[in-house]
Amino acid sequence: MQKVRTSIITAAALMLSAASLAADFATSVVSYNPGIGFATDFSTGEGYTNALVALGEPSRVTPGLFGGPVDPFNPPYLKEQVVSIGVGGSLTLGFGTPIRNLPGNPFGIDFIIFGNAGFVITNGDFSGGGITDGSLFSANEGTTRVSVSADNVNWFTLDPAKAPVMDTLSPTDGLGDFGKPVNPSFKGSDFAGLDLGGIRGRYAGSGGGTGYDLSWSIDDSGNPADALAANFVRIEVLTGRAEIDGVSTVPEPGVWTLALLGVGALAFSKRRSSL
Numbered sequence: 001m002q003k004v005r006t007s008i009i010t011a012a013a014l015m016l017s018a019a020s021l022a023a024d025f026a027t028s029v030v031s032y033n034p035g036i037g038f039a040t041d042f043s044t045g046e047g048y049t050n051a052l053v054a055l056g057e058p059s060r061v062t063p064g065l066f067g068g069p070v071d072p073f074n075p076p077y078l079k080e081q082v083v084s085i086g087v088g089g090s091l092t093l094g095f096g097t098p099i100r101n102l103p104g105n106p107f108g109i110d111f112i113i114f115g116n117a118g119f120v121i122t123n124g125d126f127s128g129g130g131i132t133d134g135s136l137f138s139a140n141e142g143t144t145r146v147s148v149s150a151d152n153v154n155w156f157t158l159d160p161a162k163a164p165v166m167d168t169l170s171p172t173d174g175l176g177d178f179g180k181p182v183n184p185s186f187k188g189s190d191f192a193g194l195d196l197g198g199i200r201g202r203y204a205g206s207g208g209g210t211g212y213d214l215s216w217s218i219d220d221s222g223n224p225a226d227a228l229a230a231n232f233v234r235i236e237v238l239t240g241r242a243e244i245d246g247v248s249t250v251p252e253p254g255v256w257t258l259a260l261l262g263v264g265a266l267a268f269s270k271r272r273s274s275l
Helices: 002-020 196-203 253-274
Strands: 026-033 083-085 090-100 111-114 118-121 132-137 143-149 155-158 210-212 229-239 242-244 246-249
Touching: 083 090, 083 229, 090 246, 111 229, 229 242
Parallel strands: none
Antiparallel strands: 026 090, 083 242, 090 229, 111 210, 111 246, 118 132, 143 155, 143 229
16 A cells, blocks of 8 residues: 555646646847846946846746845846846847646736836835835836737737736745736735735735736737737836846646646545455
8 A cells, every 4th residue: 555655646647747848948148238228237237238147937036135035025137137128128038838828817918028026015024024015126217118019020018008017016025936926906906915925915826927828919900919829928017127037937727737636646546456
């Protein structure tokens, strides 16, 4: 019987490990224009202009003397973590695995952009007992435009009436799942009066970020473009300034369902064979 349990646990671990690979992150920088007014290091004057830092998963920990775990009160802020885009600037990223328009995704979100905004602590406790009123620091106060393409030739803008401004809600949580979106209906006021535990409760396991849906894509005439998949994402800053730490796809929910069903089927089979 112990052998059966071991086999089931091993199979479950392998299935869930394979399922987790469904989440993907940007793998290449196609182009980068820092624009005007991009962020610079206050001590050295060096620009936050290394676009390669936007590849791979967002930061879970900020290194260095003043670093520590990334959470909604402590966003990534080093130039080795985020790339900055000023007015008129843009960043185009490529993906090894296509972003897919999956209506079954949580809230319909297909990909998530992570910035470096953080929740303001209003009770003065910066030692771990902070409480926010829902306002943000380091957030983009301007406007952004997000576009998608399957071939880096034909581009479709995500409807600005639906697509939120990038580098605002929701601040990154390094303990969360970067492939799981936060409920996009939340506003800053929905986090008022919450500590870190309360914020994580609202996140429901998400790693934060700003979510986008490929079904928001429109053509040059403003008509729905019905983009089914995208291999490229372009982020443009029209006004203000934005920082980017990474872009994640949202894995297909069915992957997890099939994995769990597989575990259950294996358990049933092993049990029958042991009788």
